[in-house]
Amino acid sequence: MSENTTVYTYKDFASDQEVRWCPGCDDYVILRAVEKALPQIGKKKEDIAFISGIGCSSRFPYYVDTYGMHSIHGRAPAIASGTKLANPDLSVWVITGDGDSLAIGGNHFIHVLRRNIDLNIILFNNEIYGLTKGQFSPTTELGLKTKSSPYGNTQAPFHVGSLALGANASFFARVPGNNPKAMTEVFVEAEKHKGTSLIEVLQNCVIFNDGVFDDITDKKVRAESQVWVKHGEPMIFGAENDKGLVLKDGHIEVAKLGENGVTEADIMVHDAHKEDPVLHFMLSRLRHPMVMGVIRSVRRSTYGENFSNQVKQVQEKAKYHDVQTLLNSGDTYTISDN
Amino acid sequence: MENPNAVVSPDERPQEKVKPLNHVIIRFVGDSGDGMQLTGTQFSDTSALLGNDVSTFPNYPAEIRAPQGSVYGVSGFQVHIGQTEIHTPGDEVDVLVAMNPAALKTNLSSVSKGKTLIIDTDAFVKKNLAKAGYTSNPLEDDSLESYRVIAAPITQLTKESILDLGLDNKSMNRSKNMFALGMVYWMFSRPMEHTLNFLKKKFAKKPLIVEANTRVIKAGYNYAETLELLPNAFTVLPAKMEPGTYRIIMGNTATAWGFLAAMNNSGRELFLGSYPITPASDILHELSKHTHMGIKVFQAEDEIAGISSAIGASFAGDLAITTTSGPGLALKTEAAGLAVMTELPIVIVNVQRGGPSTGLPTKTEQSDLLQALYGRNGDSPLVVLAASTPSNTFNFAYMASKIALEHMTPVILLTDGYLANGSEPWKIPDISKLPAIDPHFAKLHDKNWEPYKRDKETLAREWAIPGMKGLEHRIGGLEKQDVTGNVSYDPQNHELMTRLRREKVERVADIIPPLTVDGAQEGDLLVVGWGGTYGSLFSSVKYLHETGYSIGLAHFNYINPMPKNTAEVFGKFKKIIVAELNTGQFHLVLQAKFPEHKFLKFNKIQGLPFTVLELTEKFKQLLTNQ
Numbered sequence: 001m002s003e004n005t006t007v008y009t010y011k012d013f014a015s016d017q018e019v020r021w022c023p024g025c026d027d028y029v030i031l032r033a034v035e036k037a038l039p040q041i042g043k044k045k046e047d048i049a050f051i052s053g054i055g056c057s058s059r060f061p062y063y064v065d066t067y068g069m070h071s072i073h074g075r076a077p078a079i080a081s082g083t084k085l086a087n088p089d090l091s092v093w094v095i096t097g098d099g100d101s102l103a104i105g106g107n108h109f110i111h112v113l114r115r116n117i118d119l120n121i122i123l124f125n126n127e128i129y130g131l132t133k134g135q136f137s138p139t140t141e142l143g144l145k146t147k148s149s150p151y152g153n154t155q156a157p158f159h160v161g162s163l164a165l166g167a168n169a170s171f172f173a174r175v176p177g178n179n180p181k182a183m184t185e186v187f188v189e190a191e192k193h194k195g196t197s198l199i200e201v202l203q204n205c206v207i208f209n210d211g212v213f214d215d216i217t218d219k220k221v222r223a224e225s226q227v228w229v230k231h232g233e234p235m236i237f238g239a240e241n242d243k244g245l246v247l248k249d250g251h252i253e254v255a256k257l258g259e260n261g262v263t264e265a266d267i268m269v270h271d272a273h274k275e276d277p278v279l280h281f282m283l284s285r286l287r288h289p290m291v292m293g294v295i296r297s298v299r300r301s302t303y304g305e306n307f308s309n310q311v312k313q314v315q316e317k318a319k320y321h322d323v324q325t326l327l328n329s330g331d332t333y334t335i336s337d338n
Numbered sequence: 339m340e341n342p343n344a345v346v347s348p349d350e351r352p353q354e355k356v357k358p359l360n361h362v363i364i365r366f367v368g369d370s371g372d373g374m375q376l377t378g379t380q381f382s383d384t385s386a387l388l389g390n391d392v393s394t395f396p397n398y399p400a401e402i403r404a405p406q407g408s409v410y411g412v413s414g415f416q417v418h419i420g421q422t423e424i425h426t427p428g429d430e431v432d433v434l435v436a437m438n439p440a441a442l443k444t445n446l447s448s449v450s451k452g453k454t455l456i457i458d459t460d461a462f463v464k465k466n467l468a469k470a471g472y473t474s475n476p477l478e479d480d481s482l483e484s485y486r487v488i489a490a491p492i493t494q495l496t497k498e499s500i501l502d503l504g505l506d507n508k509s510m511n512r513s514k515n516m517f518a519l520g521m522v523y524w525m526f527s528r529p530m531e532h533t534l535n536f537l538k539k540k541f542a543k544k545p546l547i548v549e550a551n552t553r554v555i556k557a558g559y560n561y562a563e564t565l566e567l568l569p570n571a572f573t574v575l576p577a578k579m580e581p582g583t584y585r586i587i588m589g590n591t592a593t594a595w596g597f598l599a600a601m602n603n604s605g606r607e608l609f610l611g612s613y614p615i616t617p618a619s620d621i622l623h624e625l626s627k628h629t630h631m632g633i634k635v636f637q638a639e640d641e642i643a644g645i646s647s648a649i650g651a652s653f654a655g656d657l658a659i660t661t662t663s664g665p666g667l668a669l670k671t672e673a674a675g676l677a678v679m680t681e682l683p684i685v686i687v688n689v690q691r692g693g694p695s696t697g698l699p700t701k702t703e704q705s706d707l708l709q710a711l712y713g714r715n716g717d718s719p720l721v722v723l724a725a726s727t728p729s730n731t732f733n734f735a736y737m738a739s740k741i742a743l744e745h746m747t748p749v750i751l752l753t754d755g756y757l758a759n760g761s762e763p764w765k766i767p768d769i770s771k772l773p774a775i776d777p778h779f780a781k782l783h784d785k786n787w788e789p790y791k792r793d794k795e796t797l798a799r800e801w802a803i804p805g806m807k808g809l810e811h812r813i814g815g816l817e818k819q820d821v822t823g824n825v826s827y828d829p830q831n832h833e834l835m836t837r838l839r840r841e842k843v844e845r846v847a848d849i850i851p852p853l854t855v856d857g858a859q860e861g862d863l864l865v866v867g868w869g870g871t872y873g874s875l876f877s878s879v880k881y882l883h884e885t886g887y888s889i890g891l892a893h894f895n896y897i898n899p900m901p902k903n904t905a906e907v908f909g910k911f912k913k914i915i916v917a918e919l920n921t922g923q924f925h926l927v928l929q930a931k932f933p934e935h936k937f938l939k940f941n942k943i944q945g946l947p948f949t950v951l952e953l954t955e956k957f958k959q960l961l962t963n964q
Contacts, residue, residue: 015812017824046807051650054815061812062825067804069653070814071646072676078611078643082650082658083804085634086609090654090804108646111639307634314630321631323602327595327766330585333387337581 006044010035013045015065021056026177026203030124031063033180034093037187038066043091051080052095053105056131057124057203060095074105077112080119088304091191094121099129102138102158110167115303116195120187123200124177125160128209146208160200161284165277165296171197172284173294176217176226177204182292189294195302216290229283229293231272234264237289244268245283252282254289272297356527357572361420363428364522366515367445368437369406370399370413373515377435378415379761380519384532385419386586386763389576393418393873394761395427395947398700407461407469409440419526421575425727425873427760429949433525435518437461437492439470451484456521458514460493490561492517499557500550509547513554520558527573530555580765587764589728589757590620593687596735597659598628599767603736604743604775606657608633611647613640613666616699617755618689621661641669645686649673652682653813655803657739661687664706665696667750668713674748675714678839680813681790681799683742683749683777687735690754690870692945701945702756704869705920710750711898711927717836719843721745722898724752724869729764731757734895736772743777745846746798752897754870754919756947777801783808789823797842844899853892853901855910856880861888863961864911866937868894868924871948875917878953887961894924900931908935913960915940917953 013035021027038048048066052058054073061068067090071079076094084092094112101109101123112119128146129135135148139160143152164172171193175183183201190197202213216225223239235245236257244267246255255262272294274280280296320326364381366374375396382392397414404411418428433454436442438461449455462477476482477489496514516533523530534552541547587595601608610633612622626635634651638644645660652658662670667688677684690706692698710722723738725731731753738751780787780802789811790799802809811823819826820834855864857879867875872893879891892907894900908914915938916925925939940956942948 017812044807045810046805049654049804061814066810067653068810068812068814069650069680070812070816071649072672072815075642075646075673078638078646079650079653081643082609082611082636082647082652083654084650085636085647086607086651086654086656086658087804107639108643111643307629311629318630323595323598323631324769326598326628326631327769328583331383332583332585332766334583335389335576335579335581 008039008045010039013038013065015063017062019063020059022207024206025056026126026201027057027060027124029177029180030122030183030201030203031060033183034064034122034187036180036184037191040184040188041091041191047089048091048093049080049083050093050095051076051083053097053100054131055097055100055129056205057095057097058100074100074103075108076100077105077108077119077121081112081115081117084117084119085304085307088118088308092119094119096121096123097130098123098125098127098139098160099137102160102163106138110163113164113167113169113196113198116168116170116300117303118194118196120190120197121199122187123160123198124203125200126203126205126209127157127212128205130205130208134208159285161295162281164198165281165284169198169296170195170298170300171294172200172280172296173198174200174202174284174290174292176202176213176222176292178217182228186294189297193297194299215288225289226292227286227289229270229272229291229295231270231294231297234267234269236264236267252286274298357570358421359572359574360422361418361424362432362526362572362574363416363418363430364433364435365414365416365431365445365448366435366518367412367414367441368515369441370404370411371406372413372437373512374413374415374437377515377519378417380533380536381522381528382417382419382761383586384523384528385417385574386584387532388528389579390419390421390574391424391577391579392420392586392761392763393424393427395756396759407438407440407466409444409470412441412444414441414445419574421577423577424762425877426947426950429951433522435522437514437518439466439472439476442476443470443472449485452486454486454488455482456488456490456518458492458518459489460491488521488565490521490565492558495557495561496554499553503546503550505546505550510550513550516551516555517558517561520555520560521562523555524559524562525571527571530559579763582765584763584765586761587729587732588620588759588761589725589731589753590618590689590759591624592729592732592764593725593735593751593753593758594621594624596732597625597657597685597739598631598633599732599769599772600736600739600775601633601657602769603772604657604739604777606655606743606777609636609648609651609656609658610634610661611636611638611644611651611658612661613638613644615641615663615666617691617758618661618663618666618687620758621687621689641666642673645670645673645684648684649677649680649682652677652684653680653803655801655805657743658683659685659687659739661689663689663691663699664693664709667706667709671714674720674750675716675718676815677748678714678718678720679815679818681746681839681842683746683801685735685738685742686748686750688750688752689758690752698945700755702754702870702947703920703943703945704754704871704918705923705943706752707868707897707918707920707923708926710752717840719840719898721747721749721843721846722752723749724895724897725757726869726872726893726895728757728760728762732764732767740773740775741846741849743775744798745796745842746778746801747843747846752869757870779803780806780809782806788821789813790818791821792838792842795848796845797838847899847902850896850899850901852903853894853907855907856891856893857883858888858890860910861890862912863887863889863957864908864914865889865891865957866894866914866916866924866928867891867918868897871917871919874948874950874953877950878957881950881954882957882961887958889957889961897924905932908932913938915957915960917941917948919943919948
């Protein structure tokens with residue numbers, strides 16, 4: 001880890017390229033939140049790489065003044081894995097969307113989580129294909145009318161959190177796309193986490209799926225519809241901080257403090273570090289209210305650590321350490337001049 | 339370990355009983371679990387140690403353990419040893435060692451009348467005969483009349499020699515390949531030391547197995563010695579080979595080592611992103627053994643992730659490679675285009691096999707040439723090289739790396755199943771004497787650096803990698819503006835960049851060696867080949883040329899771009915024939931590029947290499963029908 005000697009502000013991370021998302025798109029909010037997180041992660045600009053796939057979100061690297069690659073559809077986790085393994089000192093960020101990571105790139109998405117390569121993945125989930133102009137995506141709800149489902153979507157959706165936890169994700173967080181301050185905090189947390197960090201952003205597409213998250217993210221309802229969780233703290237929410245999550249009969253339910261004898265002591269305390277993912281899974285699937293913040297953050301060995309530890313062990317026992325010795329080793333024979 | 343059985347070593351034999359041969363071809367065939375690959379390898383290694391030139395080729399089924407005794411479970415290993423230079427594993431088998439009826443049935447067509455068959459009679463029982471499709475026992479009817487048949491109860495004799503060791507039946511049976519090997523060692527006057535030492539090492543923790551195999555191989559040797567069916571022994575004297583230190587090397591190992599040498603000489607770390615696929619997996623296995631030398635081997639979730647991770651590693655400054663075979667190359671296509679667009683160095687190895695689709699996974703073919711050259715969307719040129727012998731895959735893996743790193747381009751290296759699994763003696767090079775590899779990095783703090791500013795000579799862009807301060811930049815698959823690398827949809831710029839990418843690849847011709855011609859330098863017939871067919875083509879052309887025909891061979895290792903003197907070479911011959919293991923892919927390329935010539939073609943699509951015989955017949959016919 002290189003110590004950051006330069007003090008950056010968010011402006012240092014804006015590139016000279018004109019940002020070309022639709023006016024009003026949450027992508028602008030995410031970009032600004034990232035620009036604000038980067039000065040806080042203790043990395044030099046030249047030691048940061050943003051790698052994206054294809055889609056509206058994937059234009060992102062052009063707008064951040066670090067190293068970056070706008071790659072091909074769905075492959076960003078695989079490309080970023082190569083970049084990180086080639087240079088473990090880098091802070092590598094994957095920018096992807098619900099189509100990019102869960103449809104065409106589904107395979108790379110689950111495998112990067114399984115391997116726990118130390119990357120940060122920001123998944124812009126708008127439940128629609130934006131760049132190709134409005135077809136349903138793998139996270140689109142059943143029944144939604146889109147360009148490619150004029151009579152309603154007949155394909156059941158993926159649930160991002162369930163898929164990720166099923167793939168043994170060590171870090172999963174969710175944030176609404178209209179809350180830059182919270183987003184910045186979660187991005188900084190994600191960078192600190194050793195292993196693959198997945199952040200799902202509920203990102204509103206103003207053109208093709210406008211308002212899809214309004215019941216969760218609208219400023220008028222969000223106090224009642226979002227539960228912000230923090231490790232070690234009780235899961236209390238509500239405009240009056242008067243509600244909390246309790247575990248009852250194997251389900252998570254909302255309980256009102258003061259009603260039916262419920263006190264703060266009855267409210268579940270969030271344990272993001274618990275290795276058993278069952279509660280994280282249940283929390284991630286709540287729809288009303290929806291859980292926000294770092295739902296799971298578990299330390300398990302990364303692929304990079306496993307690989308380099310093994311290399312060290314092999315190095316100690318190896319009989320040769322250079323290529324020429326290898327070429328000359330084993331069954332060789334000499335033909336003499338006669 | 340002293341053996342109770344005394345053995346007459348080849349050196350002590352009465353010389354008049356040992357008949358020298360110029361070269362000999364032996365094929366060991368049996369069930370895929372019979373250890374035929376090991377038996378063949380031992381025979382070829384021992385012969386190489388005696389100073390013979392050798393060439394080997396395994397022929398194994400796609401099934402890992404097909405049902406015992408079945409024709410599709412037959413596994414073979416062919417060895418060609420010679421006192422003169424050997425260029426192929428050989429066409430016509432001199433000695434066929436057949437461990438069961440299925441093995442005999444499937445291989446007899448490669449053995450001419452009068453040649454020798456060594457047969458384990460114990461395996462010729464009703465059940466096995468039926469599985470092989472024999473209605474009568476060929477050992478009992480007269481169908482093998484015109485061969486010299488050495489019928490030995492190999493299984494029984496094997497068991498008898500180790501009965502007292504207390505091994506179970508299955509373990510005893512496993513040693514029978516050593517009995518056959520012992521017989522062949524006697525027949526060709528080979529010493530057993532190498533194999534005995536090998537057994538000691540391989541089964542160091544199982545002394546009983548060492549003892550059993552040692553006894554069995556000696557029993558086989560002694561049996562041949564005393565058997566009257568073997569009237570005389572033969573020998574193949576050492577070949578005249580360049581002095582030096584040698585080893586027997588397989589193509590896939592040589593390929594892997596070529597990349598190690600390139601890593602060493604380029605100062606870059608080596609990254610392999612790969613997904614297992616036959617017959618390329620051995621490159622992945624080989625490099626996985628050497629991670630302690632700083633090689634990052636990443637077994638990816640699929641072919642696409644294999645190449646994508648390599649592109650990511652290349653972006654970060656590694657010598658990045660990916661290895662695959664035909665269907666895998668098809669999957670890597672889109673990502674290869676990304677490497678073309680981002681102008682990042684990667685090497686893609688395609689160990690070709692029979693296609694299309696899953697095709698013939700364990701058989702050889704040259705049918706991915708057009709895929710390698712043109713199988714990407716858009717105008718998407720990259721460098722294509724083809725190795726031509728098992729051992730020179732080392733050199734071309736090295737050159738592919740050098741070209742990729744110095745010219746900032748993806749390179750496809752074509753080998754094939756025949757090169758990958760074939761083996762031959764290899765004079766171990768001093769890697770410090772290989773051509774230097776000099777990647778062109780951007781200079782730190784270079785205010786004038788631009789992502790797509792090009793070297794005037796090569797047109798390669800300068801490489802700036804994460805960690806280099808002040809050179810932060812973005813690249814990607816969208817069309818790039820000349821020099822700045824910013825996204826550009828400008829029509830004129832797209833045409834300019836398309837032409838620049840092509841020109842950059844064409845300029846690689848400035849550093850590649852000229853095309854050379856074996857045999858006649860001008861005259862009646864020029865044979866054109868590429869890649870893995872070199873051994874057979876060379877043997878055939880050499881023979882005809884020495885017989886007095888006006889024939890030459892131009893064999894291509896550099897396919898795109900081609901050597902600069904290609905047109906000049908073509909101009910020196912009256913007829914040109916392109917011989918390849920596909921329906922005529924290189925022929926198509928040459929006919930389009932050099933329309934002033936009429937190219938004939940000779941093709942074989944059987945999953946097998948050319949035989950020297952079939953080539954010679956064809957060329958002779960063309961040479962005599964003037």
